[in-house]
Amino acid sequence: MVTIDTFKQRALEYSGLGPEEIVLYLGKIKELEARIVDEAQITENEEQVVKARKVHDWLMALNPDRGNTQREAFDYYRLDKVIDGDLERRTEAIGRCAILTAEYVIITYDLGLDTVPLGLNGRNIQHSLTGLKHNKGYILIDNVVPKGFGARYKPEALQCIRRRGFNGMLADILSAKSSAMNLEGETEESVRVLRQAIKISPDAYLYSNLGNRYLKLYETADNQDRVLQMAFNAYKRSRDIRVGKGLPVIETVEVMLKVMKEAYPHLM
Structure with a gap:
Protein backbone atom coordinates (compact mmCIF):
# COMPACT_ATOMS: atom_id res chain seq x y z
CA MET A 1 0.00 0.00 0.00
CA VAL A 2 1.10 3.55 -0.66
CA THR A 3 1.86 5.69 2.36
CA ILE A 4 1.24 9.43 2.53
CA ASP A 5 4.95 10.11 1.87
CA THR A 6 5.07 7.96 -1.26
CA PHE A 7 1.70 9.37 -2.29
CA LYS A 8 3.19 12.88 -2.19
CA GLN A 9 6.34 11.80 -4.03
CA ARG A 10 4.41 10.08 -6.80
CA ALA A 11 2.16 13.09 -7.17
CA LEU A 12 5.23 15.22 -7.80
CA GLU A 13 6.83 12.72 -10.18
CA TYR A 14 3.68 12.09 -12.19
CA SER A 15 2.71 15.70 -12.64
CA GLY A 16 6.07 17.28 -13.34
CA LEU A 17 4.80 20.30 -11.41
CA GLY A 18 5.86 21.88 -8.14
CA PRO A 19 3.97 21.21 -4.89
CA GLU A 20 2.18 24.55 -5.08
CA GLU A 21 0.80 23.65 -8.51
CA ILE A 22 -0.67 20.29 -7.54
CA VAL A 23 -4.28 20.04 -6.55
CA LEU A 24 -5.41 16.91 -4.76
CA TYR A 25 -9.17 16.66 -4.53
CA LEU A 26 -10.19 14.52 -1.68
CA GLY A 27 -12.57 11.60 -1.88
CA LYS A 28 -13.61 9.50 1.07
CA ILE A 29 -14.23 5.81 0.41
CA LYS A 30 -14.08 2.65 2.42
CA GLU A 31 -10.50 1.53 1.74
CA LEU A 32 -8.13 3.20 4.18
CA GLU A 33 -4.84 3.69 2.32
CA ALA A 34 -3.79 5.70 -0.73
CA ARG A 35 -3.04 3.82 -3.93
CA ILE A 36 -2.12 4.88 -7.44
CA VAL A 37 -4.43 3.48 -10.11
CA ASP A 38 -3.39 3.95 -13.72
CA GLU A 39 -5.51 3.81 -16.85
CA ALA A 40 -4.58 0.20 -17.66
CA GLN A 41 -5.73 -1.05 -14.28
CA ILE A 42 -8.99 0.83 -14.56
CA THR A 43 -9.92 -0.34 -18.05
CA GLU A 44 -8.49 -3.87 -18.15
CA ASN A 45 -8.78 -5.37 -14.68
CA GLU A 46 -12.20 -6.93 -14.22
CA GLU A 47 -11.61 -7.15 -10.48
CA GLN A 48 -11.99 -3.38 -10.46
CA VAL A 49 -15.64 -3.79 -11.44
CA VAL A 50 -16.26 -5.93 -8.37
CA LYS A 51 -14.55 -3.36 -6.17
CA ALA A 52 -16.50 -0.60 -7.91
CA ARG A 53 -19.79 -2.19 -6.92
CA LYS A 54 -18.68 -2.36 -3.29
CA VAL A 55 -17.58 1.25 -3.32
CA HIS A 56 -20.81 2.29 -5.00
CA ASP A 57 -22.85 0.61 -2.29
CA TRP A 58 -20.79 2.34 0.38
CA LEU A 59 -21.18 5.74 -1.27
CA MET A 60 -24.91 5.19 -1.57
CA ALA A 61 -25.13 4.52 2.16
CA LEU A 62 -23.03 7.59 2.88
CA ASN A 63 -24.94 9.94 0.59
CA PRO A 64 -27.88 8.59 -1.46
CA ASP A 65 -28.06 11.81 -3.51
CA ARG A 66 -24.82 10.84 -5.23
CA GLY A 67 -26.00 7.41 -6.21
CA ASN A 68 -27.20 8.17 -9.72
CA THR A 69 -23.89 9.72 -10.72
CA GLN A 70 -21.99 6.72 -9.39
CA ARG A 71 -24.30 4.22 -11.08
CA GLU A 72 -23.79 5.90 -14.46
CA ALA A 73 -20.13 4.92 -14.32
CA PHE A 74 -20.98 1.27 -14.92
CA ASP A 75 -22.61 2.22 -18.21
CA TYR A 76 -19.50 4.19 -19.17
CA TYR A 77 -17.33 1.23 -18.25
CA ARG A 78 -19.32 -1.05 -20.55
CA LEU A 79 -19.07 1.52 -23.33
CA ASP A 80 -15.33 1.97 -22.92
CA LYS A 81 -14.23 -0.62 -25.49
CA VAL A 82 -16.88 0.58 -27.93
CA ILE A 83 -15.90 4.25 -27.93
CA ASP A 84 -12.15 4.01 -28.52
CA GLY A 85 -12.33 6.55 -31.30
CA ASP A 86 -14.15 9.19 -29.28
CA LEU A 87 -11.57 10.93 -27.08
CA GLU A 88 -14.03 13.02 -25.13
CA ARG A 89 -16.35 10.14 -24.23
CA ARG A 90 -13.44 7.78 -23.56
CA THR A 91 -11.85 10.31 -21.21
CA GLU A 92 -15.10 10.72 -19.35
CA ALA A 93 -15.53 6.94 -19.13
CA ILE A 94 -12.10 6.43 -17.61
CA GLY A 95 -12.59 9.30 -15.19
CA ARG A 96 -15.94 8.05 -13.99
CA CYS A 97 -14.64 4.51 -13.59
CA ALA A 98 -11.73 5.86 -11.56
CA ILE A 99 -14.15 7.45 -9.15
CA LEU A 100 -15.56 4.04 -8.36
CA THR A 101 -12.49 1.86 -8.51
CA ALA A 102 -9.71 3.88 -6.90
CA GLU A 103 -8.99 4.13 -3.22
CA TYR A 104 -7.21 7.42 -3.64
CA VAL A 105 -6.02 8.44 -7.07
CA ILE A 106 -4.50 11.60 -8.37
CA ILE A 107 -5.52 14.19 -10.91
CA THR A 108 -3.25 17.17 -11.41
CA TYR A 109 -4.58 20.55 -12.46
CA ASP A 110 -2.77 23.66 -13.61
CA LEU A 111 -3.79 26.35 -11.15
CA GLY A 112 -4.65 28.55 -14.10
CA LEU A 113 -8.02 26.94 -13.41
CA ASP A 114 -9.52 30.28 -12.43
CA THR A 115 -9.09 31.52 -16.00
CA VAL A 116 -11.46 28.94 -17.50
CA PRO A 117 -15.20 29.63 -17.83
CA LEU A 118 -17.07 28.89 -14.62
CA GLY A 119 -19.60 26.80 -16.51
CA LEU A 120 -17.03 24.08 -17.20
CA ASN A 121 -17.95 20.79 -15.58
CA GLY A 122 -15.70 18.13 -14.12
CA ARG A 123 -15.40 16.12 -17.32
CA ASN A 124 -14.34 19.09 -19.45
CA ILE A 125 -11.77 20.28 -16.94
CA GLN A 126 -10.47 16.75 -16.70
CA HIS A 127 -9.71 16.28 -20.38
CA SER A 128 -8.88 19.85 -21.32
CA LEU A 129 -6.37 20.58 -18.55
CA THR A 130 -4.72 17.19 -18.19
CA GLY A 131 -5.34 15.04 -21.25
CA LEU A 132 -4.91 11.30 -21.44
CA LYS A 133 -1.28 11.32 -22.50
CA HIS A 134 -0.20 13.44 -19.51
CA ASN A 135 -2.55 12.08 -16.91
CA LYS A 136 -1.44 9.27 -14.62
CA GLY A 137 -4.63 8.93 -12.62
CA TYR A 138 -7.72 10.61 -11.32
CA ILE A 139 -8.84 11.80 -7.93
CA LEU A 140 -12.23 11.33 -6.37
CA ILE A 141 -13.79 14.79 -6.25
CA ASP A 142 -15.90 15.38 -3.19
CA ASN A 143 -14.61 17.78 -0.61
CA VAL A 144 -14.13 21.20 -2.17
CA VAL A 145 -16.57 21.10 -5.08
CA PRO A 146 -20.24 20.80 -4.05
CA LYS A 147 -22.15 17.66 -5.06
CA GLY A 148 -19.20 15.66 -6.32
CA PHE A 149 -17.63 14.85 -9.67
CA GLY A 150 -20.10 16.30 -12.14
CA ALA A 151 -20.72 19.54 -10.27
CA ARG A 152 -20.13 22.93 -11.79
CA TYR A 153 -17.10 24.69 -10.39
CA LYS A 154 -17.70 27.82 -8.34
CA PRO A 155 -15.31 30.70 -7.62
CA GLU A 156 -15.37 29.85 -3.91
CA ALA A 157 -14.22 26.32 -4.65
CA LEU A 158 -11.28 27.56 -6.70
CA GLN A 159 -10.27 29.98 -3.98
CA CYS A 160 -10.57 27.23 -1.39
CA ILE A 161 -8.13 25.11 -3.37
CA ARG A 162 -5.60 27.92 -3.34
CA ARG A 163 -6.07 28.59 0.38
CA ARG A 164 -5.72 24.97 1.45
CA GLY A 165 -2.43 24.41 -0.36
Missing part, protein backbone atom coordinates in the same frame (compact mmCIF):
# COMPACT_ATOMS: atom_id res chain seq x y z
CA PHE A 166 -0.58 21.13 -0.70
CA ASN A 167 -0.18 20.39 3.02
CA GLY A 168 -3.85 21.16 3.57
CA MET A 169 -4.86 18.63 0.95
CA LEU A 170 -2.58 15.98 2.46
CA ALA A 171 -4.11 16.69 5.86
CA ASP A 172 -7.56 16.28 4.30
CA ILE A 173 -6.57 12.88 2.94
CA LEU A 174 -5.51 11.76 6.41
CA SER A 175 -8.70 13.23 7.86
CA ALA A 176 -10.77 11.16 5.45
CA LYS A 177 -8.79 8.07 6.38
CA SER A 178 -9.51 8.86 10.03
CA SER A 179 -13.23 9.25 9.29
CA ALA A 180 -13.32 5.90 7.52
CA MET A 181 -11.63 4.25 10.50
CA ASN A 182 -14.10 5.89 12.84
CA LEU A 183 -17.02 4.55 10.79
CA GLU A 184 -15.46 1.10 11.03
CA GLY A 185 -15.34 1.35 14.82
CA GLU A 186 -11.57 1.88 14.95
CA THR A 187 -11.88 5.10 16.93
CA GLU A 188 -8.55 4.94 18.78
CA GLU A 189 -6.64 4.51 15.54
CA SER A 190 -8.73 7.24 13.90
CA VAL A 191 -7.63 9.62 16.68
CA ARG A 192 -3.98 8.83 15.97
CA VAL A 193 -4.40 9.50 12.24
CA LEU A 194 -6.35 12.70 12.85
CA ARG A 195 -3.60 13.99 15.15
CA GLN A 196 -1.14 13.27 12.35
CA ALA A 197 -3.28 15.35 9.98
CA ILE A 198 -3.31 18.23 12.47
CA LYS A 199 0.51 18.16 12.67
CA ILE A 200 0.69 18.60 8.90
CA SER A 201 -1.89 21.38 8.71
CA PRO A 202 -3.59 22.67 11.90
CA ASP A 203 -7.21 23.43 11.11
CA ALA A 204 -10.23 24.38 13.22
CA TYR A 205 -12.42 21.69 11.68
CA LEU A 206 -9.81 18.99 12.26
CA TYR A 207 -9.59 19.99 15.93
CA SER A 208 -13.39 19.96 16.13
CA ASN A 209 -13.45 16.42 14.73
CA LEU A 210 -10.73 15.41 17.19
CA GLY A 211 -12.88 16.61 20.08
CA ASN A 212 -15.76 14.52 18.75
CA ARG A 213 -13.51 11.44 18.52
CA TYR A 214 -12.33 11.81 22.12
CA LEU A 215 -15.93 12.01 23.33
CA LYS A 216 -16.68 8.81 21.45
CA LEU A 217 -13.86 7.13 23.39
CA TYR A 218 -15.20 8.37 26.74
CA GLU A 219 -17.50 5.43 27.53
CA THR A 220 -14.76 2.80 27.32
CA ALA A 221 -11.78 4.88 28.45
CA ASP A 222 -9.76 3.77 31.48
CA ASN A 223 -9.14 7.39 32.43
CA GLN A 224 -12.36 9.19 31.57
CA ASP A 225 -11.30 12.49 33.13
CA ARG A 226 -8.25 12.62 30.89
CA VAL A 227 -10.32 11.87 27.78
CA LEU A 228 -12.77 14.65 28.66
CA GLN A 229 -9.89 17.05 29.20
CA MET A 230 -8.40 16.17 25.81
CA ALA A 231 -11.78 16.64 24.12
CA PHE A 232 -12.17 20.03 25.78
CA ASN A 233 -8.64 21.06 24.73
CA ALA A 234 -9.35 20.07 21.12
CA TYR A 235 -12.58 22.08 21.02
CA LYS A 236 -10.82 25.04 22.65
CA ARG A 237 -8.02 24.91 20.08
CA SER A 238 -10.61 24.86 17.30
CA ARG A 239 -12.26 27.95 18.75
CA ASP A 240 -8.94 29.77 19.25
CA ILE A 241 -7.90 29.19 15.63
CA ARG A 242 -11.15 30.66 14.30
CA VAL A 243 -11.09 33.60 16.71
CA GLY A 244 -7.45 34.29 15.82
CA LYS A 245 -8.42 34.58 12.16
CA GLY A 246 -11.40 36.81 12.92
CA LEU A 247 -13.84 34.08 11.88
CA PRO A 248 -17.00 32.92 13.65
CA VAL A 249 -16.52 29.91 15.90
CA ILE A 250 -17.97 26.61 14.65
CA GLU A 251 -21.40 26.42 16.28
CA THR A 252 -21.08 22.88 17.61
CA VAL A 253 -17.70 23.73 19.12
CA GLU A 254 -19.18 26.69 21.00
CA VAL A 255 -22.00 24.51 22.31
CA MET A 256 -19.68 21.69 23.42
CA LEU A 257 -17.34 24.07 25.25
CA LYS A 258 -20.27 25.60 27.13
CA VAL A 259 -21.80 22.23 28.04
CA MET A 260 -18.49 20.77 29.18
CA LYS A 261 -17.64 23.78 31.33
CA GLU A 262 -21.01 23.54 33.07
CA ALA A 263 -20.95 19.75 33.51
CA TYR A 264 -17.29 19.30 34.46
CA PRO A 265 -16.05 22.59 35.99
CA HIS A 266 -13.41 20.76 38.03
CA LEU A 267 -11.76 19.53 34.83
CA MET A 268 -11.95 22.68 32.77
Whole structure:
Protein backbone atom coordinates (compact mmCIF):
# COMPACT_ATOMS: atom_id res chain seq x y z
CA MET A 1 0.00 0.00 0.00
CA VAL A 2 1.10 3.55 -0.66
CA THR A 3 1.86 5.69 2.36
CA ILE A 4 1.24 9.43 2.53
CA ASP A 5 4.95 10.11 1.87
CA THR A 6 5.07 7.96 -1.26
CA PHE A 7 1.70 9.37 -2.29
CA LYS A 8 3.19 12.88 -2.19
CA GLN A 9 6.34 11.80 -4.03
CA ARG A 10 4.41 10.08 -6.80
CA ALA A 11 2.16 13.09 -7.17
CA LEU A 12 5.23 15.22 -7.80
CA GLU A 13 6.83 12.72 -10.18
CA TYR A 14 3.68 12.09 -12.19
CA SER A 15 2.71 15.70 -12.64
CA GLY A 16 6.07 17.28 -13.34
CA LEU A 17 4.80 20.30 -11.41
CA GLY A 18 5.86 21.88 -8.14
CA PRO A 19 3.97 21.21 -4.89
CA GLU A 20 2.18 24.55 -5.08
CA GLU A 21 0.80 23.65 -8.51
CA ILE A 22 -0.67 20.29 -7.54
CA VAL A 23 -4.28 20.04 -6.55
CA LEU A 24 -5.41 16.91 -4.76
CA TYR A 25 -9.17 16.66 -4.53
CA LEU A 26 -10.19 14.52 -1.68
CA GLY A 27 -12.57 11.60 -1.88
CA LYS A 28 -13.61 9.50 1.07
CA ILE A 29 -14.23 5.81 0.41
CA LYS A 30 -14.08 2.65 2.42
CA GLU A 31 -10.50 1.53 1.74
CA LEU A 32 -8.13 3.20 4.18
CA GLU A 33 -4.84 3.69 2.32
CA ALA A 34 -3.79 5.70 -0.73
CA ARG A 35 -3.04 3.82 -3.93
CA ILE A 36 -2.12 4.88 -7.44
CA VAL A 37 -4.43 3.48 -10.11
CA ASP A 38 -3.39 3.95 -13.72
CA GLU A 39 -5.51 3.81 -16.85
CA ALA A 40 -4.58 0.20 -17.66
CA GLN A 41 -5.73 -1.05 -14.28
CA ILE A 42 -8.99 0.83 -14.56
CA THR A 43 -9.92 -0.34 -18.05
CA GLU A 44 -8.49 -3.87 -18.15
CA ASN A 45 -8.78 -5.37 -14.68
CA GLU A 46 -12.20 -6.93 -14.22
CA GLU A 47 -11.61 -7.15 -10.48
CA GLN A 48 -11.99 -3.38 -10.46
CA VAL A 49 -15.64 -3.79 -11.44
CA VAL A 50 -16.26 -5.93 -8.37
CA LYS A 51 -14.55 -3.36 -6.17
CA ALA A 52 -16.50 -0.60 -7.91
CA ARG A 53 -19.79 -2.19 -6.92
CA LYS A 54 -18.68 -2.36 -3.29
CA VAL A 55 -17.58 1.25 -3.32
CA HIS A 56 -20.81 2.29 -5.00
CA ASP A 57 -22.85 0.61 -2.29
CA TRP A 58 -20.79 2.34 0.38
CA LEU A 59 -21.18 5.74 -1.27
CA MET A 60 -24.91 5.19 -1.57
CA ALA A 61 -25.13 4.52 2.16
CA LEU A 62 -23.03 7.59 2.88
CA ASN A 63 -24.94 9.94 0.59
CA PRO A 64 -27.88 8.59 -1.46
CA ASP A 65 -28.06 11.81 -3.51
CA ARG A 66 -24.82 10.84 -5.23
CA GLY A 67 -26.00 7.41 -6.21
CA ASN A 68 -27.20 8.17 -9.72
CA THR A 69 -23.89 9.72 -10.72
CA GLN A 70 -21.99 6.72 -9.39
CA ARG A 71 -24.30 4.22 -11.08
CA GLU A 72 -23.79 5.90 -14.46
CA ALA A 73 -20.13 4.92 -14.32
CA PHE A 74 -20.98 1.27 -14.92
CA ASP A 75 -22.61 2.22 -18.21
CA TYR A 76 -19.50 4.19 -19.17
CA TYR A 77 -17.33 1.23 -18.25
CA ARG A 78 -19.32 -1.05 -20.55
CA LEU A 79 -19.07 1.52 -23.33
CA ASP A 80 -15.33 1.97 -22.92
CA LYS A 81 -14.23 -0.62 -25.49
CA VAL A 82 -16.88 0.58 -27.93
CA ILE A 83 -15.90 4.25 -27.93
CA ASP A 84 -12.15 4.01 -28.52
CA GLY A 85 -12.33 6.55 -31.30
CA ASP A 86 -14.15 9.19 -29.28
CA LEU A 87 -11.57 10.93 -27.08
CA GLU A 88 -14.03 13.02 -25.13
CA ARG A 89 -16.35 10.14 -24.23
CA ARG A 90 -13.44 7.78 -23.56
CA THR A 91 -11.85 10.31 -21.21
CA GLU A 92 -15.10 10.72 -19.35
CA ALA A 93 -15.53 6.94 -19.13
CA ILE A 94 -12.10 6.43 -17.61
CA GLY A 95 -12.59 9.30 -15.19
CA ARG A 96 -15.94 8.05 -13.99
CA CYS A 97 -14.64 4.51 -13.59
CA ALA A 98 -11.73 5.86 -11.56
CA ILE A 99 -14.15 7.45 -9.15
CA LEU A 100 -15.56 4.04 -8.36
CA THR A 101 -12.49 1.86 -8.51
CA ALA A 102 -9.71 3.88 -6.90
CA GLU A 103 -8.99 4.13 -3.22
CA TYR A 104 -7.21 7.42 -3.64
CA VAL A 105 -6.02 8.44 -7.07
CA ILE A 106 -4.50 11.60 -8.37
CA ILE A 107 -5.52 14.19 -10.91
CA THR A 108 -3.25 17.17 -11.41
CA TYR A 109 -4.58 20.55 -12.46
CA ASP A 110 -2.77 23.66 -13.61
CA LEU A 111 -3.79 26.35 -11.15
CA GLY A 112 -4.65 28.55 -14.10
CA LEU A 113 -8.02 26.94 -13.41
CA ASP A 114 -9.52 30.28 -12.43
CA THR A 115 -9.09 31.52 -16.00
CA VAL A 116 -11.46 28.94 -17.50
CA PRO A 117 -15.20 29.63 -17.83
CA LEU A 118 -17.07 28.89 -14.62
CA GLY A 119 -19.60 26.80 -16.51
CA LEU A 120 -17.03 24.08 -17.20
CA ASN A 121 -17.95 20.79 -15.58
CA GLY A 122 -15.70 18.13 -14.12
CA ARG A 123 -15.40 16.12 -17.32
CA ASN A 124 -14.34 19.09 -19.45
CA ILE A 125 -11.77 20.28 -16.94
CA GLN A 126 -10.47 16.75 -16.70
CA HIS A 127 -9.71 16.28 -20.38
CA SER A 128 -8.88 19.85 -21.32
CA LEU A 129 -6.37 20.58 -18.55
CA THR A 130 -4.72 17.19 -18.19
CA GLY A 131 -5.34 15.04 -21.25
CA LEU A 132 -4.91 11.30 -21.44
CA LYS A 133 -1.28 11.32 -22.50
CA HIS A 134 -0.20 13.44 -19.51
CA ASN A 135 -2.55 12.08 -16.91
CA LYS A 136 -1.44 9.27 -14.62
CA GLY A 137 -4.63 8.93 -12.62
CA TYR A 138 -7.72 10.61 -11.32
CA ILE A 139 -8.84 11.80 -7.93
CA LEU A 140 -12.23 11.33 -6.37
CA ILE A 141 -13.79 14.79 -6.25
CA ASP A 142 -15.90 15.38 -3.19
CA ASN A 143 -14.61 17.78 -0.61
CA VAL A 144 -14.13 21.20 -2.17
CA VAL A 145 -16.57 21.10 -5.08
CA PRO A 146 -20.24 20.80 -4.05
CA LYS A 147 -22.15 17.66 -5.06
CA GLY A 148 -19.20 15.66 -6.32
CA PHE A 149 -17.63 14.85 -9.67
CA GLY A 150 -20.10 16.30 -12.14
CA ALA A 151 -20.72 19.54 -10.27
CA ARG A 152 -20.13 22.93 -11.79
CA TYR A 153 -17.10 24.69 -10.39
CA LYS A 154 -17.70 27.82 -8.34
CA PRO A 155 -15.31 30.70 -7.62
CA GLU A 156 -15.37 29.85 -3.91
CA ALA A 157 -14.22 26.32 -4.65
CA LEU A 158 -11.28 27.56 -6.70
CA GLN A 159 -10.27 29.98 -3.98
CA CYS A 160 -10.57 27.23 -1.39
CA ILE A 161 -8.13 25.11 -3.37
CA ARG A 162 -5.60 27.92 -3.34
CA ARG A 163 -6.07 28.59 0.38
CA ARG A 164 -5.72 24.97 1.45
CA GLY A 165 -2.43 24.41 -0.36
CA PHE A 166 -0.58 21.13 -0.70
CA ASN A 167 -0.18 20.39 3.02
CA GLY A 168 -3.85 21.16 3.57
CA MET A 169 -4.86 18.63 0.95
CA LEU A 170 -2.58 15.98 2.46
CA ALA A 171 -4.11 16.69 5.86
CA ASP A 172 -7.56 16.28 4.30
CA ILE A 173 -6.57 12.88 2.94
CA LEU A 174 -5.51 11.76 6.41
CA SER A 175 -8.70 13.23 7.86
CA ALA A 176 -10.77 11.16 5.45
CA LYS A 177 -8.79 8.07 6.38
CA SER A 178 -9.51 8.86 10.03
CA SER A 179 -13.23 9.25 9.29
CA ALA A 180 -13.32 5.90 7.52
CA MET A 181 -11.63 4.25 10.50
CA ASN A 182 -14.10 5.89 12.84
CA LEU A 183 -17.02 4.55 10.79
CA GLU A 184 -15.46 1.10 11.03
CA GLY A 185 -15.34 1.35 14.82
CA GLU A 186 -11.57 1.88 14.95
CA THR A 187 -11.88 5.10 16.93
CA GLU A 188 -8.55 4.94 18.78
CA GLU A 189 -6.64 4.51 15.54
CA SER A 190 -8.73 7.24 13.90
CA VAL A 191 -7.63 9.62 16.68
CA ARG A 192 -3.98 8.83 15.97
CA VAL A 193 -4.40 9.50 12.24
CA LEU A 194 -6.35 12.70 12.85
CA ARG A 195 -3.60 13.99 15.15
CA GLN A 196 -1.14 13.27 12.35
CA ALA A 197 -3.28 15.35 9.98
CA ILE A 198 -3.31 18.23 12.47
CA LYS A 199 0.51 18.16 12.67
CA ILE A 200 0.69 18.60 8.90
CA SER A 201 -1.89 21.38 8.71
CA PRO A 202 -3.59 22.67 11.90
CA ASP A 203 -7.21 23.43 11.11
CA ALA A 204 -10.23 24.38 13.22
CA TYR A 205 -12.42 21.69 11.68
CA LEU A 206 -9.81 18.99 12.26
CA TYR A 207 -9.59 19.99 15.93
CA SER A 208 -13.39 19.96 16.13
CA ASN A 209 -13.45 16.42 14.73
CA LEU A 210 -10.73 15.41 17.19
CA GLY A 211 -12.88 16.61 20.08
CA ASN A 212 -15.76 14.52 18.75
CA ARG A 213 -13.51 11.44 18.52
CA TYR A 214 -12.33 11.81 22.12
CA LEU A 215 -15.93 12.01 23.33
CA LYS A 216 -16.68 8.81 21.45
CA LEU A 217 -13.86 7.13 23.39
CA TYR A 218 -15.20 8.37 26.74
CA GLU A 219 -17.50 5.43 27.53
CA THR A 220 -14.76 2.80 27.32
CA ALA A 221 -11.78 4.88 28.45
CA ASP A 222 -9.76 3.77 31.48
CA ASN A 223 -9.14 7.39 32.43
CA GLN A 224 -12.36 9.19 31.57
CA ASP A 225 -11.30 12.49 33.13
CA ARG A 226 -8.25 12.62 30.89
CA VAL A 227 -10.32 11.87 27.78
CA LEU A 228 -12.77 14.65 28.66
CA GLN A 229 -9.89 17.05 29.20
CA MET A 230 -8.40 16.17 25.81
CA ALA A 231 -11.78 16.64 24.12
CA PHE A 232 -12.17 20.03 25.78
CA ASN A 233 -8.64 21.06 24.73
CA ALA A 234 -9.35 20.07 21.12
CA TYR A 235 -12.58 22.08 21.02
CA LYS A 236 -10.82 25.04 22.65
CA ARG A 237 -8.02 24.91 20.08
CA SER A 238 -10.61 24.86 17.30
CA ARG A 239 -12.26 27.95 18.75
CA ASP A 240 -8.94 29.77 19.25
CA ILE A 241 -7.90 29.19 15.63
CA ARG A 242 -11.15 30.66 14.30
CA VAL A 243 -11.09 33.60 16.71
CA GLY A 244 -7.45 34.29 15.82
CA LYS A 245 -8.42 34.58 12.16
CA GLY A 246 -11.40 36.81 12.92
CA LEU A 247 -13.84 34.08 11.88
CA PRO A 248 -17.00 32.92 13.65
CA VAL A 249 -16.52 29.91 15.90
CA ILE A 250 -17.97 26.61 14.65
CA GLU A 251 -21.40 26.42 16.28
CA THR A 252 -21.08 22.88 17.61
CA VAL A 253 -17.70 23.73 19.12
CA GLU A 254 -19.18 26.69 21.00
CA VAL A 255 -22.00 24.51 22.31
CA MET A 256 -19.68 21.69 23.42
CA LEU A 257 -17.34 24.07 25.25
CA LYS A 258 -20.27 25.60 27.13
CA VAL A 259 -21.80 22.23 28.04
CA MET A 260 -18.49 20.77 29.18
CA LYS A 261 -17.64 23.78 31.33
CA GLU A 262 -21.01 23.54 33.07
CA ALA A 263 -20.95 19.75 33.51
CA TYR A 264 -17.29 19.30 34.46
CA PRO A 265 -16.05 22.59 35.99
CA HIS A 266 -13.41 20.76 38.03
CA LEU A 267 -11.76 19.53 34.83
CA MET A 268 -11.95 22.68 32.77
